[in-house]
Amino acid sequence: MSHRQTQFDFWRGVVLIPALILALPVLVVFASVFTPQVEIWQHLRQTVLTDYIINSLLLATGTGFGALVIGTTTAWFVSQYDFFGRRVLQWLLLLPLAMPAYIIAYTYTGVLDFAGPVQSWLRATFSWSYGDYWFPEIRSLGGVIIMLMLVLYPYVYMLARSAFSEQSGSLSEASRSLGLTTRQHFIRVALPLARPAILTGTALAMMEAFADYGTVQYFGVSTFTTGIFRTWFGLGNQPAAAQLAAMLTSFVLILLLLEHWSRRKIRYYHQGQRHRAAARKSLTVAKQVGVFILCGLPILFGFILPASQLGLWAAERYEMLFDPAYISLLWNSFSLAAIAAVVSVILALTFAYAKRLRNSLFIRLPVQTAALGYAIPGTVIAIGVMIPLAWLDNHIDLLAEDWFGIRTGLLFSGSLFALVLAYSVRFLAVSLHSVESGLARIKPNMDHAARSLGASSSQVLTKIHLPLLRGSVLTALLLVFVDALKELPATLILRPFNFNTLAVRTYELASDERLADAALPALSIVLVSLLPVIILARGLDTDIKAPDIKAPDIKAPDIKG
């Protein structure tokens, strides 16, 4: 009896306290609704609110849809078929994520806008002038959607890829024995089974689109995010800005709840006794070429073209490379992103597992709340992190002065701790959703079997789930790492003195419209992202390789669901 008590408290404690801390910024935002700002809302409603809502929704759905289509298709081909170049494409497909959206926006604008080389050439060639011809306007809502979808589809791709490759071969055999072609199997079985993963990726892309500031701002599209900044900094009304953020978050919350509700009865683990991985199918040469081109397109547009443009710009400033400050920039970025990735994946594993163990509202609520942080613009979250931390620091300082006559100053805020905390809040959604969608594919009897053999609940996590979740955990690590690498708003505001990152550097130069100077750090973000990709690529690949009888390290390819 006492055992049960302590266990219960253990998981509650392990989850509740960090989850509440992580949820705090989101709660700070939501707390704003208690200070009604009637007058300003009236103004917003009469003027710009409709625009904000429509644009934000279009932006998020457009981006989400695009990411879904690109990510799912590429993931399917990469996980199911063997074709020339698959091994390389498989991780190249992740790279566009490393491009800050506003940077890719700058590069495309540079090429495609009215003053850019393409249109200038057209005008010169056909002696047209402004208004004589139609050309798609890159700096438009449609343009933002395309830019965002080019850099955000990797969320869907990564999650779907591990979902597809972990699907049990026996299910595809079952549908084939019932006469389904591979395509029909994809639509009727593989896709619905990967649904949690795919929709999670899509939700991440949508949340990021909701929270995007740089691109919409540059393209002159008014969304909730630009509205929040305008209201906060321009109108100087912080509560109203937070209320806008709360409204935005509510949209996301409703979407997420609907999705969960619609599949509440479904489970995604395979009931079978055996875990046979599906072997990748081989293709004819012609088809290989087709698939290669198909999977290459997102890389071409999301990575190669913009990176070449950046490369051209950067070539002019290559001396910067030899600046020692530049090395510290690389190191800061890399180490911070690595820490953030590890911390947020550990948190995600703990939270997701606690939810699996005890599906109580007590645990679900704070965890879910914390995971909403992703939909809130980074600056708002950063302030939400800073306010409670500084409050805590100041109170510790006061107490210490009262009791011991010493001043402690700022212990947490303004330290790397604050930054890591902010990253955790911001990226918990990414890691948690990846891990959860993987966990849903492990059947509960695995846990039960281990526990009946005397493994404690935490041993189940380390000895059973972790190895089985390898694909999902690697995915989460990579996604958070890359995301953290280009994280800007929280870094900007929370970092300690004299601490710079590549993203900050890129942003400062780009915001001063010095694109050529911004190109090198921007490109470096991509290059640094390559490091973990290369380190983890082996793990990713064996992950989908149908294990062979001689392979000594078979992993969990088919706990599927």
Place this chain on the structure above:
Amino acid sequence: MLALQHVAIAYSADTVVKDVNFALMPGQIGCLLGPSGCGKTTILRAIAGFERLKSGSIVLQKTEVSSAQQHINPEQRQVGMVFQDFALFPHLSVADNISFGLARASKAEKAQKVRQLLQLVGLPNLGNRFMHQLSGGQLQRVALARALAPEPKVLLLDEPFSSLDTDLRESLARDIRDILKQLNITALLVTHDQHEAFAMADIIGVMSDGELQQWATPYELYHKPINRFVADFIGRGVLVPGTVLAEGKVETNLGIFTPRYNNIMQQGARVDVLIRPDDIVHDDSSPVTAAVVEKTFRGSHILYQLKLKSGEQVQCLALSHHNHAIGEDIGIRLDLDHLVLFPV
């Protein structure tokens, strides 16, 4: 040692186990029989601690481990389980699966134990294989070995031999029974094979629809079923209508019988008499004959479905040398030792 008291278990609103009571002494082997979906696995899962009780309690070695209020974690119960779906760990080799529960053992001890258990289940050379490289029956044996390895105080076996061929099943059942007895492990087995239950269990529970119908020794269960369900479920048989005469004798179309035990039935009461296939002995020389309606070849025997002159159908198990055609009339004789009656 293991006692269930008024145990009820529900999935959401569905109560699938209702008021189940039974107890096993240390070292005793119990068995649950019952139709598919009657709640056998659910009971095992509750004992292992994977399902919570709606009401009632489960006591293990004098400790209440489950009740509506209280729930001790599975890993603290020392209850091993062979899962119906095996639940083997796909990321571990056969040997690692088996040694999984031997957390505290040394490397050499583990290897020794694994070798021993692989020998027992007849897979001596497959220690390095992974789960997707095994056949169904091999998987099942690995699951069995894994559950045996830590020598739990209580072992729950959910259809542990269902994927094995008869020979292997019987020899393995015998070996495992020996091990259980030797280590004084209390075991609860679920099986659909009644012969296996009879051979292995000290005591058997028959369940239906979430309720425990009878908890008794194999012999009692077969010969003194407590109700129609048990009579029907265990073994074969048909119920033939009859009437109670004076002195407790019973009259049916097949003749008049004297119950060995005193059935407290009123004279004139209408009853059903359970006639098992082995109560009807095929005897070519008997004057009573019946027509073969259906026959099933069962190796050593042929099971005949017979139609009596009076129209009633009964079954008869004859040695398979007596191969008669459908439609043929064959001689039968009644050899009714245990008269089982149910009031109509």
Place this chain on the structure above:
Amino acid sequence: MLALQHVAIAYSADTVVKDVNFALMPGQIGCLLGPSGCGKTTILRAIAGFERLKSGSIVLQKTEVSSAQQHINPEQRQVGMVFQDFALFPHLSVADNISFGLARASKAEKAQKVRQLLQLVGLPNLGNRFMHQLSGGQLQRVALARALAPEPKVLLLDEPFSSLDTDLRESLARDIRDILKQLNITALLVTHDQHEAFAMADIIGVMSDGELQQWATPYELYHKPINRFVADFIGRGVLVPGTVLAEGKVETNLGIFTPRYNNIMQQGARVDVLIRPDDIVHDDSSPVTAAVVEKTFRGSHILYQLKLKSGEQVQCLALSHHNHAIGEDIGIRLDLDHLVLFPV
């Protein structure tokens, strides 16, 4: 209709099926028996098209679907399969799983078919459940219904009744046999239950270690096993040494027998005679007695292990009314219809 010619199948370097040959006529029901791990599932998987052949060929309806060079995709074979591990779709309800293969049917037709099949497998009310809400036996029945729904030309059943209780198993086996016959579906069944094989199959193959030992009718298999392995694997029995006398008679410690069929054996040759438990009839009045060494209660019968005066052990299946204690001497009589001999 379905023919395997010199089929060999390997996993990497391991050849697990070797030179297997058999054929089924349209509408015929075949069955594979064999010890766990002997390659039964592998053969079914090769017929369905999930494994490639190392050599040999598989012909389905006059088309060669598999050979070392050639491999027609599973979805083009119209071969249904009940998988040993069910492979049900966890994201679909029971009804949707069953109607999964009915792509071209209208909604009403699907609903009708699902209702009908759920009725058949005894799950009429569970159409809306998901897989995690079903018991093991219920899952198995859904898998069966799903494979039957599209009425494939060829149906492969891999231990389709292993998780069901005896009553349900028998009635379902009978119903499914009727359906197969009625729709003229060629079926190949794998089972570990020999009674089931006998009852359901027109023809049975016994496998061992990847090789097909005998392909024959149930009766032949039991009474004319082609080699010691089959004799041992099918039914029970012991081999008693004997010597061939003049005129083909055989002498053993149990007496002298006349084979019904002419065994072309040299006089004086040393042979083993297969004695099945049903060849030894328990007869209290017989002068020949043997001591009870071991007994297993099997419901309708008790299986006695007996020790003859000469030291040989034999088995005897006696009606369970004849309940004798271990150590007791009981009367036996030999009733040897089919003399099965193997040269030593």
Place this chain on the structure above:
Amino acid sequence: AEVNVYSGRQEELVKPLLERFTAETGIKVNLITGKADELISRMVSEGRNSPADIIISSDVGRLYRAKQQQVLQAVQSDTLTETIPSALRDPNGYWYGLTMRARPIMYVTAKVDASELSTYADLANAKWKGRICVRSSDNIYNQSLTASFIAHDGAAATAKWAQGFVANFAQPPRGGDRDQIKAAAAGMCDIVIANTYYLAGMLADDSQKAAAEKLSVFWPNQATDGVHVNISGAGVAKYAPNKAQAVKLLEFMTTADAQRWYAEANHEYSIRADVASSDILQRFGEFKADTLQLENLGELNADAIRLMDRAGWK
């Protein structure tokens, strides 16, 4: 000794100066850059434990807000009061201007004659229909410009002007000041409103020079209030742990040397009369700057935004 700087200007535009300061005084400088508003929020929540000694902003509105939020303290320094014109600093010494920039009208030399131009107000005239490029009203430069309009002419007149002005846009606002200049050079529009240092920066950049050369600067409102200007500036934090060093840094930034660096590195106008502008800036000619007390811009910023919202200035 050290001094902690919160800078709303990018590192590129402060760090070299700070390094020079360290070299000259031996005072170590710690720096964080960011958006001024966020840095102010950070100072507010850090309260009395804030390590910040000095906050630098590229916009007077932010300095005004910092003062409002009470994170600044008044400091007096003769050097500062003497070198900085009074319009460019807080009357009480809460903040001091460091450099100045103007936001004039630029026109495509080939399509517009300078004589057609006069004031900002004139840009609402229908004759400019479809000929004006300007960036979004999200941008502080436009907010300040509108705020100065309100300060001079009142809200009603400004609202009317904004209506007409927005109606003349060649395209919905998008991109930055340089993008407007490039669009004009490429022929999309004839008139641009942009900060001087952007045009100057383009002229100094070989790859953008050709486009920039197609435009000329027109100084509007010379007959009336003068061209709209804004400043970058700095103030000393209320709880500055190193106040003395902070003041020293402020003073350093107003030295002729430092001012010259700004003039050359970023083409800004010095607050010192004795420091010449860069060559490029000199080519734009002399102008009369608006003498509006800059504090007003901060005060009216919110009003300006609402007004632009209503005018449909995206």
